[in-house]
Amino acid sequence: MASSSIPAGGHSDPTRRDFLMVATGALAGVGAAATAWPFINNLNPAADTLALSTIEVNVTPIQVGQAVTVKWRGKPVFIRHRTPEEIKEAEAVPLSALPDPQTDNARVTDTAKKVRPEWLIMIGVCTHLGCVPLGNKPGDPKGEYGGWFCPCHGSSYDTSGRIRKGPAPKNLVVPEYLFTSDSLVRIG
Ligand code: FES
Numbered sequence: 001m002a003s004s005s006i007p008a009g010g011h012s013d014p015t016r017r018d019f020l021m022v023a024t025g026a027l028a029g030v031g032a033a034a035t036a037w038p039f040i041n042n043l044n045p046a047a048d049t050l051a052l053s054t055i056e057v058n059v060t061p062i063q064v065g066q067a068v069t070v071k072w073r074g075k076p077v078f079i080r081h082r083t084p085e086e087i088k089e090a091e092a093v094p095l096s097a098l099p100d101p102q103t104d105n106a107r108v109t110d111t112a113k114k115v116r117p118e119w120l121i122m123i124g125v126c127t128h129l130g131c132v133p134l135g136n137k138p139g140d141p142k143g144e145y146g147g148w149f150c151p152c153h154g155s156s157y158d159t160s161g162r163i164r165k166g167p168a169p170k171n172l173v174v175p176e177y178l179f180t181s182d183s184l185v186r187i188g
Contacts (some may be wrong), residue, residue, distance in 0.1 A: 076124035
């Protein structure tokens with residue numbers, strides 16, 4: 001399975017090589033979980049549809065400070081393992097400073113209402129005109145607010161994926177997700 005997160009070339013950089021291994025590991029987890037899913041839900045009439053709309057990702061290989069991109073329903077999904085500094089920064093922003101006010105806490109809460117501030121999971125599509133923002137790969141510009149930067153028209157997102165500057169009107173969208181264990185997250 002290909003992902004837009006995997007850079008072409010750049011194999012001489014050990015940091016990048018580590019990143020590739022992490023990304024591949026996460027995607028392998030997706031494949032295995034997607035295959036198993038129909039058997040679990042086979043009594044549900046909508047099982048086939050659900051199987052296609054849900055992925056499960058093993059987040060264990062994603063180190064603190066790293067991010068990966070996985071594909072879900074044809075879209076990139078960013079999973080960032082935030083550092084304590086990134087979390088602190090996101091939590092400290094007053095709602096009055098946000099064009100699309102939303103607490104950091106609300107963005108890192110899964111569907112079972114469990115809050116995991118270290119994991120930020122978002123659809124990686126800029127809310128302006130749909131480009132994929134930069135900030136997941138080592139060496140990517142992260143913008144003025146340390147999160148993601150969309151080079152198409154210059155939108156900057158913070159370490160919670162909230163829009164802070166530029167033409168994008170909304171925060172990066174957090175999809176429904178559920179941690180089924182400390183290492184597995186189901187998206188969708
Ligand atoms: S599409 Fe991202 S700033 Fe325009």
